[in-house]
Amino acid sequence: MGETLAAICLGACSWQGRVVGQGLRSPAHFLRKNMASRRKGQKKKTTEEITETKELQHSGAEPSDGSSRDEEMSRKRKIKPKKKYIGAHVSMSGGIWKAVESSVAMGGHAFALFLGSQRSWTRPALDTAAAVKFQEACAQHGFDPMHILPHGSYLMNCGSPKEDVFSKSQAMLVDELSRCSALGLSQFNFHPGASIDSTPENCMEKIAQAINHAHQQTPAVITVLENMSGQGSTIGGQFSELKSIIDRVRDKTRVGVCLDTCHAFAAGYDISPPGGVKNILDEFDRVVGLHYLRAIHLNDSKGKLGCHLDRHEDIGRGQIGITAFREIVNEPRLDNIPMILETPGRPGFEYAEQIELLYSLCGKKAKN
């Protein structure tokens, strides 16, 4: 357990603290937790960025009560630029179908969720009635399975050199893919793994072995590898490592990549300047192949370029800045894939506001 990815991740992503255990914590919790870093950790923004962010925040409705806010979100959700599917990681607490309702309430057109507790290797069987209800809710609100991206358990380390951890991780990957199938979902996103005291080569070999095994055991769900920040011995910070794993996967139609903007920036890929997103996508295409890109995780970064820290920040409020996110939502090569927020979502700038901000940037030309 000490060597698992959970140990690395739970201390790293402020966003992740929200969904471990009993679901979302109170805004007050996050306000307290993040006030200090908010005061000192913000990048100095250009006047243009500050003005733009303020304008966009103030363009959002600020209804006085919960119900009018829901109605407003539902109305806004009907107006969406074509081919852009933005949403957030939502909680399944209270029933898995609640994830769909939460997503609708925040104006999302895509979403991510965990399929079980992040604390336990063993999980109760998926409730068939709940699975049906989930699929009905998805159909009712027009969510295509390709725009729903479950996130794997942080306990898993499919690259572990320890046999017991590896075999438990391999079994959990099979279980996660089986749950996706039962829910009518077609993609599953997870952190590739960490080599701990072994070599990156051994780690990548084991990860591919676990994926190949899971593909044999389950129907056609696509395994989507997430790029990492390169923290500790984690694999997947470099695009070449993702490619190395893909090369060893037998069924190439069932493997893909989810690009996390915070992780990429922390790993040294500078998407922040004008043209940065285009450059990084060109590099991704050259090294991995854009046809493998299945999703984006939209996160600003508390840490600086190349810091290797996995510290998510709200959109436009970190070291990456708003320019990159404007480029992302206007990039045609990112059409029709889910774009998922995993940011802290502080009071006053929660997921609903960040989704609205991102949609408002669609169609806006970059300012150089």
Ligand SMILES: [Zn+2]
């Ligand atoms: Zn992740």
Ligand SMILES: [Zn+2]
């Ligand atoms: Zn992510």
